[in-house]
Amino acid sequence: MICGNFDAATSNLVYRSSSYITRFFEDCELDLRHDGSTRGRTAPQREWTRLVGELSALNMITSLDRAALATYCGAYTLWAEATEAIQKFGAMVKSPTGYPMQSPYSSIANRQAEMMIRIASEFGFTPASRSRIAVPDEPFPAVRSTNHCTSAWEMAI
Structure with a gap:
């Protein structure tokens, strides 16, 4: 799993948006939630x-x-x-x-x-x-x- 921007056409990694990342955290039984704050805003x-x-x-x-x-x-x-x-x-x-x-x-x-x-x-x-x-x-x-x-x-x- 990868978070962020990449060339999807040439990558073998699966991009996950915030809802998928939150679901991943839940599946790992972690008390975390992706809030979108890591998106590429400078x-x-x-x-x-x-x-x-x-x-x-x-x-x-x-x-x-x-x-x-x-x-x-x-x-x-x-x-x-x-x-x-x-x-x-x-x-x-x-x-x-x-x-x-x-x-x-x-x-x-x-x-x-x-x-x-x-x-x-x-x-x-x-x-x-x-x-x-x-x-x-x-x-x-x-x-x-x-x-x-x-x-x-x-x-x-």
């Missing part, structure tokens, strides 16, 4: 979906925002990865010559944070920028559904 896609949901509920997004939002989601992912690496390896590392130096992940995290703050202020993600944004009365129909969110992310990258 960190930027998850952030994209979260933000589009929030912005759509506030009527604050259109398809014109796609590139800026995709850039924000990419920066968010790099920032999160760099921050995780700093927590794992520390803010100071040993240079090739043996001297202590600032972790390269620190500059990555700082650059991505700066980019996120600039884009966040455009979308009203900060309290100060939110106070300057006028929310339209009518929703923008182009970005209302979840399916459109995913396809818009795929088009943005």
